[in-house]
Amino acid sequence: MYLLLSILASTFIFIIFKLFDKYKINTLQAIVxxxxxACIFGLIMYDKPINVNQIVSSKWIYGAIGLGFxxxxxxxxxxxxxxxxxxxxxxxxxxxSVIIPIVFGIYVYHESVxxxxxxxxxxxxxxxxxxxxxxxxxxxxxxxxWLPIILFFGSGIIDTSIKYIETTYLPENxxxxxxxxxxxxxxxxxxxxxxxxAIKKSFTFPLKTLIGGIxxxxxxxxxxxxxxxxxxxxxxxxxxxxxxxxxAIVMISTLLGLLFFKENISKINWAGILLAIISIVIVTLA
Numbered sequence: 358m359y360l361l362l363s364i365l366a367s368t369f370i371f372i373i374f375k376l377f378d379k380y381k382i383n384t385l386q387a388i389v390x391x392x393x394x395a396c397i398f399g400l401i402m403y404d405k406p407i408n409v410n411q412i413v414s415s416k417w418i419y420g421a422i423g424l425g426f427x428x429x430x431x432x433x434x435x436x437x438x439x440x441x442x443x444x445x446x447x448x449x450x451x452x453x454s455v456i457i458p459i460v461f462g463i464y465v466y467h468e469s470v471x472x473x474x475x476x477x478x479x480x481x482x483x484x485x486x487x488x489x490x491x492x493x494x495x496x497x498x499x500x501x502x503w504l505p506i507i508l509f510f511g512s513g514i515i516d517t518s519i520k521y522i523e524t525t526y527l528p529e530n531x532x533x534x535x536x537x538x539x540x541x542x543x544x545x546x547x548x549x550x551x552x553x554x555a556i557k558k559s560f561t562f563p564l565k566t567l568i569g570g571i572x573x574x575x576x577x578x579x580x581x582x583x584x585x586x587x588x589x590x591x592x593x594x595x596x597x598x599x600x601x602x603x604x605a606i607v608m609i610s611t612l613l614g615l616l617f618f619k620e621n622i623s624k625i626n627w628a629g630i631l632l633a634i635i636s637i638v639i640v641t642l643a
Contacts, residue, residue, distance in 0.1 A: 359583045359584075359586040359587035359590060360583070360584075360587040360593065360598060360601065360602060362579065362583040363579075363580055363583035363584040363586075363587055363602060364601075364602055364605045364606055364609065366576050366577075366579035366580035366583060367580040367602075367606045368606055368609045368610055368613065369576045370573065370576050370577060370580060371606075371610040371613065371614075372613060372617070373569065373572055373573045373576060374573075375614075375618055376569070377569055380565060380569070382565055382566050382569045383566050385547070385550070385551065385554075386551065386562060386566045386570070387566050387569045387570040387573055388429075388432060388547060388570070388573070389544060389547035389548055389550075389551055389570070390566065390567055390569075390570020390571060390573075390574065391570045391571075391573040391574035391577055392428075392540045392541075392543040392544035392547055392574065392577075393540075393544045393570075393574065394570060394571045394573075394574025394575060394578070395536070395537070395540040395574040395575070395577050395578035395581075396537045396538075396540040396541040396544055397537075397574075398537075398574065398575055398578045399533045399534065399536045399537025399538075399540060399578055399582070400533075400534070400537050402533040402537075402582070403533040403534045403537065404530070404533075405530070405534075407534070412534065412538060415526075416526040417522050417526040417527055417531075417535060418538070420518060420521075420522040420526065421522075421535060421538040421539045421542060422542050423518065424515065424518055424519070424522075424539045424542075424543075425538075425539050425540070425541070425542025425543040425544075425545070425546060426542070426543075426546060427511060427514065427515050427518075428515070428539065428540075428543040429543050429546045429547050429550070430511065431451075431508065431511040431512060431515065434504060434507050434508050434511060435451060435508055437504055438450060438504040438505050438508050450505035450506075450508040450509045450512070451508055451509070451512045452485045452512075452603050452604075452606070452607050453482060453485055453486065453509060454508075454509045454510070454511075454512035454513035454516070455481070455482070455485070455513070455516070455599050455600060455602075455603040455604075456478070456482060456513070457510070457513025457514065457516065457517055458513060458516040458517040458520055458595060458596075458599045459478060459595075459596040459599055459600060461517045461520070461521075461595075462520065462594060462595035462596040462599070463596050465521075466524070466594075466595065468594040468595065468596050469594065470596070473639060473642070474596070474597070474639075474640060476639060477600065477636050477637075477639035477640035478596070478600055478636075478640065480632055480635060480636035480639065481600050481603075481604045481633065481636035481637075481640065483629075483632060484604060484607075484608075484629045484630070484632035484633035484635075484636055485603065485604060485607050485629070485633070486629070487625050487626065487628050487629025487632060516599060519581075519584070519585065519588070520588055520595050520599075522535070523535075523585055523588050523589060524588075527585075532582060532585045532586060532589070533582065535585070536578060536581050536582050536585065539581070540574075540577075540578065584602065587602075597640050597641065600636070600637075600640045601637050601640060601641060604633045604636055604637055605633070605637060607629075607633065608630050608633040608634065611626060611629075611630060612630065
């Protein structure tokens with residue numbers, strides 16, 4: 358159930374970003390509002406008294422700071438990748454990074470690895486590529502190659518770090534405050550970027566940006582909260598969880614793009630969706 362809710366929340370993030378483009382909402386401003394909202398939501402969800410000194414002295418505080426920075430940095434890298442290399446390249450680079458937490462889980466936590474799981478993971482990676490690839494080729498494919506490479510490793514490091522901190526440092530029932538702290542640092546960093554931009558040129562902040570940011574913040578918090586809850590569940594290995602999570606998000610997002618945003622889906626994309634379903638079944642049964 359936690360995994361399903363994480364997948365749905367992550368998919369709604371996709372829908373919200375598409376609506377940002379439709380209604381001409383400033384994405385960076387909405388992202389900053391989103392982090393503030395997610396932080397507040399996390400504090401509300403925390404059922405214990407909030408002790409700032411305890412948070413600052415906790416073992417996971419440095420991990421939260423690092424993740425807050427990565428959240429902002431990877432968003433900007435993803436935006437640059439989409440603008441310069443295309444949406445398909447950005448999608449593939451971010452979702453193919455699932456291999457990093459999978460390998461980490463198998464190597465560090467000695468999670469089970471058999472022929473069936475390996476086949477499922479390989480099929481999952483292929484399905485992500487097939488679901489995202491577009492027939493239109495980009496000019497100068499090697500130019501700006503560093504962007505998708507950074508996005509690949511950055512997205513993988515985020516997922517791996519979340520799993521490692523949750524397993525090693527996070528006390529029981531601390532998921533809401535940990536999530537809130539990550540978003541708080543991301544908000545501070547994002548606000549600093551906005552302040553710098555405001556100093557350089559005129560600054561407007563329409564109401565639709567606030568509404569969009571709040572909607573994104575609640576959804577974003579849910580995606581992280583439920584992912585952590587799923588990782589905390591003993592019945593799911595992280596290698597299985599990350600495979601199912603990422604592939605399902607790509608699959609559902611692709612279908613929603615077809616149904617609600619009239620995006621073109623080629624035969625190759627449909628093959629990727631079918632392969633995604635098969636890979637999820639194989640990995641889950643493994």
